[in-house]
Amino acid sequence: MKKVLTILVLCVVALCLLGLVMLYSTAFKPADLPRFRLQLDYLAAGLLLVPTLVRMDYGWLNQRPVLWVMGTVCFVLLLAVFIPGVGIQVNGANRWVRGAGQPSEFAKPVVITLLAAYLARLTNSVCRPGALTGQAYQAAAQRKTDDFKRSFLIPLLVGGVPALLIFAEQDWGTATLFGMITLALLLLAGARWSFLALTLTGAVSSLIVLVAFNPLRLERFLVFLDPEGHRRGAGWQIWQSLLAIGSGGVGGHFLDGSLHKYGYVPEQQTDFIFACIGEETGLWGSSVVLLLYLGILLCGLHILSHARDRFGYFLAAGCTTAITLQACINVAVATSLVPNKGLPLPFMSYGGSSLLAMFICIGLLGSVAWHSHPGRVPLRNSARHQPSAVQLVMF
């Protein structure tokens, strides 16, 4: 486990450092340089935050009052975005709260924790060893997992309500990410395939309807279908990103050799930093970046399968999917595989909220890893895959 944790940290550090280089490279105007400085500050904060979280016992989070407080604060912040004077509108989306960054970013670890806690309780109550055995256990298990409301609707709401709020902020990318994380965790928690399929179909069809009736989103979708044809209008960003990545070739233009970064790709320092990576480091560099995220995924999979309890299992699964999915979606947007979403690239894009939220996810993942080792497991959680000694039944 120590090795895995080391690999995980190395991957994250490598991504952060490469991100810094790229950020420096995209800052071609003197006015852009403060960004670099700010990013350094956030990385320093991450340097303190991650070890603290790793050493912290994640089980502490799995307490009813803590969960309630986290959930309420997150909900309030997400709502605060809509209050005029508190919320700040940036690029047509209400994403910011004055003085507190982007609540949607911080909602990521919170929602993952809440979901993990709920699903842990649900599955624990189903398969508590000794409580029910044989036929009766099977029946009870069947009944409980079939209970649509408990096993599916409520967790869907836990993930779905924040997602809807973020959706209302006009941040469709993060909302979609939330939906996908929720579905992934439900998948792992054993929701029935039919429920999953139904939800997925429902979500996709409602998205299609919403896109069809929202001119801005429809335009983005049409742009996605033909970036070159829309290169003079809405497709400019995507098309320039494709040109930048494509002109990188196999070897790239070397660090700081990018010419297309000079204002051609808007938001190059945040959502489209991959365009700069693609142009400057070429196929090799981009592949290394993808491999680093793949490394995080593999480490996460190892950690979650060695988690000491179900909460840890779901927490690790949620954090891993959040990081890798976000990375995948960002790269897919930059290479025009999916419509433009507006998600930052974890650890590399400029942006404090996003960076801190990702560090929290990594911290939680590390905490699950750190506390999986039998020697470090606190007394009350005796064994892996065993229900907690203290049964906090929320429902």
Place this chain on the structure above:
Amino acid sequence: MSSSAGIRLKVLTCVLFAGFAILEWRLVQLQVLRHKELEEKAEAYRLTDRVEQAWRGEIRDRNGMQLALTVPVKNVYADLVVWTNHVDLLAHIVAPLLGLDQTELSRRVRQKLNSNNASSPDGDPGVLLLKRSVTPPEWPPIHEALARETFGLPTNHLTSRQRTLLKELRRWTLFAEDDQQRYYPNGQSLAAVLGFVGNGADGHLLQGRWGLEASLNQWLAGQNGVCASSQDAAGNELAFCRTREVLVGDGAHAILTIDLTLQEIVEHALAKAMARYGPSSASCVVVRPSTGEILALACLPAFSPQQPGCSPPATWRNHVISDRYEVGSVFKVITLAAALEQGAVKLNQPMYCENGAWIYKKLALHDDGHRYGILTVRECLAKSSNIGFAKIALVVGTNQLYAAITNFGFARATGVRLPYETPGFIRPVTNWTPTSITRVAIGQEFSVSQLQLAMAYAAIANDGRLMQPLLVRELDHADGSVWGRYQPRVLRAVVRPETARQVREAMRDVVEYGTGKEAALPGYTIAGKTGTAQKSDGHRYLPGRLYCSFVGMVPAEKPGLVIAVAVDEPANSEYGGVVAAPVFREIAEQAVLRYGIPPDKAIASPLDRRALVRGQPNAHHDLMAMAR
């Protein structure tokens, strides 16, 4: 954890792995398979060839007066991207700013939009030139008015899309590009020499199309500055990407030998002749014989070099160098020079003029309306006897006459720096008929340009040395330093100085008592010769269509100026001595004052003076009669 959970984890893992695989494949597709295509398209955005337009040089006269100069103007364009959906609104706003008609403007924009939609598939509507040559002070108010314009949007609360739209509209509804315009401060003066410019070719904004503008184009145009480099998205150059740089070299200034003041004197005199005689054209060239410099060259009717299209192309023609005429009697001077040079005749040698009609080799030759008996050679010139000169030519001989003609520079372009110069035309001696020599001697059966004639006279004025005609005196760099100077060049000595002096003496008689009395200028000795030629269409002579000319020099002893005047097809078929000689006198009268040529002849009495002005030595009798 049941095995079901393991399967579910595997499903999630597979989905995520598949995601990474797809991304990697996409990267290979973009960075390996489509690398070339995308890189080319990326470079198309970045690479720039910035051209800094060279400033077209000025044309100045010998005293530095500007004859043609370049002024900065702006061309105003509409970026049709922003016009596409707002044609009427924008036309309503823009039309009064530019002083255009609103409906016409909308129609033009619509037409351009429609034609572009049909032609370009990527839907770029392009730009439309709305107004040319807006002066630099006119443009900023237009630009500022647009920057304040609200375009009917409620400015106090705008959505972000509206704000973007407003910004785009304010920025791109109109934009201006620098252009150059050629300006001719002296109007129609010297038009045929200066020529005009047209719209640019090979990268220059202005391209000489006619006259000196065309022949000196390569010097006037200069060299455009080129800077091949890359630019950022805002259009700023990335200086470290500069690959090729050629500094701009502004065009040279051409300093002509023309004297604008004299030019205006000449044009004024010609204009008076035009009004008085109503010819199809009138032209004049003034040459300084000692250097071959052309001091004035005028053709009327003239055109406006500013707007050549407003005048018929016939007026563009420079008659002095491009037209060839059978000049007639003015050519007798050359025949005389050839004869004297050869020693074939003496000035006082008597010639029998056959009482006005002579049949030589079955072809009749007449002295128009006169029956001269015996005249001396100098009288033959003064009275312009065709028969006398035919006989002189016979003494000279065919080959010798032909040699003299070519020696004087005829039948060959003079090499003056103007396009479309005619070399004239003379048949080779082998093609001459037996009577040709008698016709060539009096300026028929071959044609020359007025400039050739003027240069030949200038050779006689310059003691027999034929000069290269000079029109451009100097080329100066844009910063004023001298690039090159054209030195006067003696082509050859065509006659001995003594012969030239004798010819000039004979020519004085023409003005003193011969056909050119109208050219006489009190106080000055004038040598000259009149000419009245019938024009032919190549086969036969056209009755009533005359080419009247006078070529003279002042003062006769040591000529400072040679002035050749031609009036083509005067309406009432007058003689050259009547039509062209007074023009000569008017020009010479002011020119001697301008150049400070001292009088070399005493003025006898006021009465004589008035008589001399009228060119009739015995006119005082008429005046007395009138007084009575």
